[in-house]
Amino acid sequence: MPNLLSRGLFNLFFGARRKALQGLPGPQPGVLGNVGDFLGVPPWDVCARYGREYGGVTLVWMGPSPALVLNDPSVIEEVMETRRLEFEKGNVNEQVRPTVTDDTSFIAKQGEDWAGKRRTDPMAQPWSGDWLAAQVGPLRASITRSLEALLTQGPLDLTPALRRLTFDALAVTLVGEHLPDPAYDDFMLLAKGADARIKANLPLRFVRFPKGYEAAKTRYYGQFLERVRAARRTPTPGGQDLLSWTLREMPEMDDQVLAHLLGSSFYGGVFSCSTTLVGAFHQLQKSPDAEARLAAEAAALAEAPPSWEVLRGARWTEAVAYEALRILPAVRIFTRTPSADTKLAGVTLPAGTTLLISNQHLHRDPAHWTAPDTFDPSRWLDGGTARDPLGSGHFFPFGRGPRACVAAPLAMVFLQTALATLAARARVHVDSTEPFEEDFFFGVVLPKGVTGKFVARPVVTARQSVG
Template sequence: MEAGMTREAPRVAGGTLLGTLLDLRDDTVGLYLRAHRDHGDVVRFPLGPPGLRAYLYGVFSADGVQQVLGTGAANFRKDNHIYGEIRASLGNGLLTSQDDDYVFQRRLVQPLFTRRRVDGYAAAIHTEAAATAGRWAARPDPVVDLAAEMAEFALRATSRILFGADLDETVEVVRRCFPVLGEQVLRRGANPFSPPRSWPTAVNRRAAAAQRELYAVCDRLIAERHACAASADGDDMMTMLIRARDEDGSRLDSQAVRDQILVFLLAGHESTATALAFALHLLALHPEAQQKAQAEVDEILGGREPGAEDRDRLPYLTMVLKEAMRLYPSVPITGRRTVAETEIGGFRIPAGADVTVSPYVTHRHPAYWTDPEVFDPARFAPEAEADRPRYAYFPFGRGPRACIGQHFTMLEASIALACFLQRFGLTAIDTDIPMEVGITMRPCAPIRVRLVPR
């Protein structure tokens, strides 16, 4: 850091006893938005009682985000409290691993997420999207809750790709166990003074049981795949992970395969569910945009089912999805911990500090977005994107740790959205949707729309 660069970042006001700890727990994104509005692009959140107080740093400018996630990524590691809790619940997969573990895992997993490989998942995605649309058509009640419906669709589509023929059993276990583990991660992640996981509290016992059940079904399926991996021709992702080999013949052991599967389940279905629920809801709130999207789908598809080759042929649909993810990124805040003292935006960040960047805030930064709360897919026309700083938009992260599954999520969401718009128009019933922040951000109330068959 340059000599003399010793300014402290502005301090966000909080309670005398716990600082901003309760505000972060109760209204995370609201606190971040207010902190940026009142104090600027780099702030300090005081956490905990005097004498034990620590500071959490928030960074909101595109340049600052680029430094944390991109150019200075080596100095910002996934060593913080929340990643430790995710690691303890869901294993050490690509989301949480670091250093040689991460490099090895990424090298083996990357071939499963090339564009060509991802395009091969299109038929499985359409199978689940068509099943969802068919179920809607058979309903006597035309009102559906998009939050619940898209969570179910995305879970089934992701599980079909991960597990193949073992879809139904795993969906039921994941549906039951993931929320319990997510609750534990959220509780412990928001409280640095949590009791050890070994203590027999009600929350710990419930989470341990959910983890055992989730691990058991994954371990059984992995053992079955290992038993027939040499002769089976299965193309589900679990089988491909088991078969993956490095140049020297190294492979993922069974625990590492399970860790990757659990990360894919978490990131794959929750990010898609959030993007689709809000893309459909925003179209229901904006009839002109909905009509434009439907006209594009009708013209390009002509009534046939959407496939991977249509992803680039539906530019307005892609713009709608990107705008939905701008307003409602599935991961609204992501954190790192500094290795060495550094400087961001002219402010000192000490070594060992927890630093967060926030897509939710940066996606609303008035320096990059005009009328940022307004839904406007035209923001993602090619010429508009070219004029904006690259790190002003990062729903999948950026830099060397950017999400490996972003092409998968975009394909899954594009095919599903096209399929639904072919069959239905939507009219919004609910308007303001309260959100909750856990491992991901999701609606905590129904998102009801009325379906109108086309």
């Protein structure tokens, strides 16, 4: 807590601003506000602590500027759902814009072109469910191919290993094939450029992109444009990837827009999905019964032809994915700002006030969850997914409301297919079951120091696994 002198100086210079918001609880600010609380500590942990100490709405100060930390499901619902048009995403729009391009709805302004861009996104179309259902087989084949390579390696860092596996799998769903290594290298270079802007304490005009950034961007999105044009010239009859499906269903879509949407989709899924897989296997290592049950169900799935219907019947695999998303969500901070002065939580907020919306506390709120810090996939059985559906008050790993991640359904199919495919053929041995260090990359939690190896399982039939 700031000392008496520091608190006095803050009140001397900014007391009038503080008085206007005095009805809200929060920590005492010092001359730099409450910035010190966030130094050296993951911001989601700070937001969760505020939720425990001050309740659903916490007033903090970033220097002279007020900010609210929201841990109240009803207030979050207002901001992200019922009154969403009054609030824009935070400055993440400008931070990542050069990397993900203007054609994606991810960074579009809420009150301007967001709705139009969302309506034209291939993953938001009426036919996208049919496309998604067709991805189980291609995903399984891609993940199996990646696993065969991983089984030949010794101990490795699971985060980059599963990141590349995820990149390759999503490539198959989006363009029908794995992309070459240079494409992945360009993808990562562009991500590092956006990450530097997200983490910068300086105005963005002073943040330099990594060397070779512009050339990498030209190459990265250029390869998708080449694929779009080639597929338009020579369509693949019955092609199941998103590129082929979109050209059949939306032939009027501009080639470059489609190329940008395909390339940007990797940024929405690779880091979050791979982080979730790392978290899942880390938790399964500490839960041998849950891991054994997953392996048994996975063995049965491996004997059946891959299909959406078969995957939907894998209730334990689904429960493991849900529990990993609950206890270690990849995205734990969402930001919003009011477009104009507005009343929220009983006070009037100036336009541009930062709202920090965190799921860290709500996903582990002891008033809502039984044994909230325990990895227990069984909580999702027998109606658990109906009690706490994705995007609800205490469970929103992909966000809430209409601006929740458009690719969330794809993420769930990928996660369940990956868990089942990997568990059927290998045991993911994690070297340590202690809590792993968490960093931040591209707006997503980055597990650090989670090492391990993939150990091949003996071939077990479904009958043997249950008998």
